Amino acid sequence: MATCKTIACVAALxxxxxxxxxxxxxxxxxxxxxxxxxxxxxxxxxxxNANPATGIDGQAARGAQARYQRSFAQSEPDPAPVIxxxxxxx
Numbered sequence: 001m002a003t004c005k006t007i008a009c010v011a012a013l014x015x016x017x018x019x020x021x022x023x024x025x026x027x028x029x030x031x032x033x034x035x036x037x038x039x040x041x042x043x044x045x046x047x048x049n050a051n052p053a054t055g056i057d058g059q060a061a062r063g064a065q066a067r068y069q070r071s072f073a074q075s076e077p078d079p080a081p082v083i084x085x086x087x088x089x090x
Contacts, residue, residue, distance in 0.1 A: 038044075055061070 056064070
């Protein structure tokens with residue numbers, strides 16, 4: 001019985017050893033992520049632009065969107081003709 005308690009105490013101490021100290025990150029931790037995010041942003045100052053570029057008016061945009069959606073509404077093509085070879089019967 002004492003052996004089980006000793007083994008349990010040793011196992012508990014080994015498990016708690018992993019929690020004994022916090023990891024020490026260097027001051028460059030995350031710098032690569034920040035550098036990659038900055039490299040993917042073309043012009044970060046454009047986010048503060050209160051006067052965005054204007055495009056087409058609403059009616060023309062609605063018509064263009066409707067034409068775009070209708071371009072996908074095509075009927076299914078007829079199935080390919082079946083070729084009978086050597087007098088096969090269907």
